[in-house]
Amino acid sequence: MKKVSTDTRYVIIGNGVASIGAIEAIRKNDKTGSITVLADEKYPCYGRPLISYYLEGMTTRDKMDYRPAGFYAANNVKLVLGSPADRIDAVSRKVWCGDSEYAYDRLLIATGSSPVVPPTAGYEDVKRKYTFNKLDDALELEKVTDGTTRVLIIGAGLTGLKAAEGLYPRVKEITVVDMAPRVLPAVMDDESSGIIRSYLENKGIRFFLSDSVEKYCDGYALLKSGAEVDFDVLVTAVGVRPNTRLAESIGCVTERMTESGRPFRGIVVGDDQQTTVADVYAAGDCTLSYDVTIKNTRPLFIQPNAYMQGETAGTYMSGGSREKREYLPVNAGGFLGLHVITAGAYDGEPITVRDGGSFHRFFIKDNRLRGFIQIGEYSRVGILTDLIRREADLEGVDLASLVRHPNLAALGMDYVHSVLGKEGA
C-alpha cells in the first residue's frame, strides 16, 4: 500500500452515492485525513431513484437518506450543503464554491449528470415544467399535482416511465411521448417493450411513440404527427448528460471517440478512477464506465456503478488498491406492478421462455450469455448477471434448467463448491 500522510485533504465534489462509496472506502484506509464534501443540493445523500417511489407513497422523506443520520459525523466528514463547486485550480490544488476556498491533496469529481431538455418551440412559456432527477423535482411535482392534473411526459425511457409510475396515483391523466418507436428503448427489444407498453396502456397511460413535440401551445402540445395533447404539467425525461464542465476546465479528457465517429461524453478514467489529471479522480454519472459486454467505455448512468466507482476512487485516493471491476448495464424496477430486470447486451441468439404472464429472454453468443430481459415473475437472476460479467463459457452448463429457473446446480458442482465452500464469496 502506498503511504498516505496522515493529514491528507480529500475534497469530494458531489454528494450522490459515488461520494458515499468514496467516503466509506477512504475511511477504511485513512482514519485521520480530512474529508470535505461539496454538495449542490441541500440534502444529505439520498437514493435518487427513490423519487418516484416517494411520489407514489412507497417511501417517506425520512426513509430516503442513503445512510443513517450521523453518517457524516461518524466518518468525520465536513458536509457543505447547497454549495456547488464552480472552479478548480489543479495547479494550486484548490476548489472554489463562490468565495469559499477548499484546498485538496486528492480530489474526487462526482458531479453526476443533468437532464437534457431538447430545444422546443414554446417550451419557455410552459408554466409548470419539470425534469425528474432530483428530490426537489419530486417535491415540486407533489405540490403542483392533484386528482385533476393532466401530465405530459416527454421520454418513455426508465426515467420517464418511473415518473409516470410515481405520478399515476396522484393525477388524472398521463400521456407519454417518445421519438423512439417503443417504450424503454435502451433496455428492451421490440417484443418485450410491447409487453410493457400494453400493460401500461391497460392502466390508462397513453403513448405517442415515433413522435415528438413540434410546439408547446397554451395548455396543449402539438406533436409532429399532428396530434394535440392537453396537459397541465410537463415532465421532460429524455435522458441525461454527464456534468463534465469542471473536469474539462482543468484539462481532463472528457470524451471518447467511438468507431461510428460519434463521441461518448464523460470523464475518462483509469481502472483506479483517476482522471488524466494527477490526483484528480472521478466517479459516477459524470464518467465513462468500462462495459464488459462491449469491451470498452461508455456512459452507464446506473446507481450501482456510481457507488462502486466511488468506492474504487476512494480506495486509490487513500493509497489502497483493488481488483479491477467489470461493469455492465443492469436495470431493475417495477412499473405499476409489472417488474422488470434487464442486463447486458442483446446481440446474441435469443432464447425465449414464456411462463404464465411472465417473459424471459436470453441472448447467447459464442456460447456465452450476453444479456437478458425478465418481465413479470423471476427469481435468482443475479446468477445470470454474474455469468454475463464473468463471460462464462456455457460448455457443460445445463442451459435448459438455467433459463427456466436460474440456479447454481446448473453451473456444475465444481462451481457450486467453489462459491459455497469455505474458499468462496
Added chain:
Amino acid sequence: MKRVYVKEEWCLGCRLCEYWCVYSGSGEKNFPFAFDKGATPPAGIQVEEVGPVHFAVNCRHCDDPLCLKGCISGALSRDGYGAIRIDKTKCVGCHTCIALCPYGCIVSGGDNMPIKKCQLCAGRDYTPQCVSHCPNEAIVFEEE
C-alpha cells in the same frame, strides 16, 4: 466471520430449513403462526437438487457485497456480526439486489414489498434456525 455452510453429502432435500427460515424471519414466537398469512418458502435459504444430490444455498454475506453496493435506497447494511441486513422500512422492492446477487440469494417479497434474505437469524440471537433444525446436521454455522 461465521457463515452458514452446507454439507451436500448429508442433505436429505427435506427442505425443513426453508420452513424454519420463514419462521425465523416472521418474528413470530410460535412456528405455525409464521405461516398463518400464507407465507411460503423460499426466504433466506433454498434447497437445490441435481440428480440425487441436494444442497441448500443461502447468503454468503460476501466480502464484496454487490447487493449492498448496488442498493438504491441504502436499505442494506452490514451489522457488527458481519451479516448483510435489510431495513424493511427503507426497501422499496426495486430488486436491483436480486439483479446483482451472483448466488441468487435474495428473494422478492412481492410487488412494492421489501425483499427477503438471510440475516443469520439476527432476531434469534444469531442462532441460524436452518442450522439448529436440520435433522441430519447437513447445515453448519462455522468460521471460514
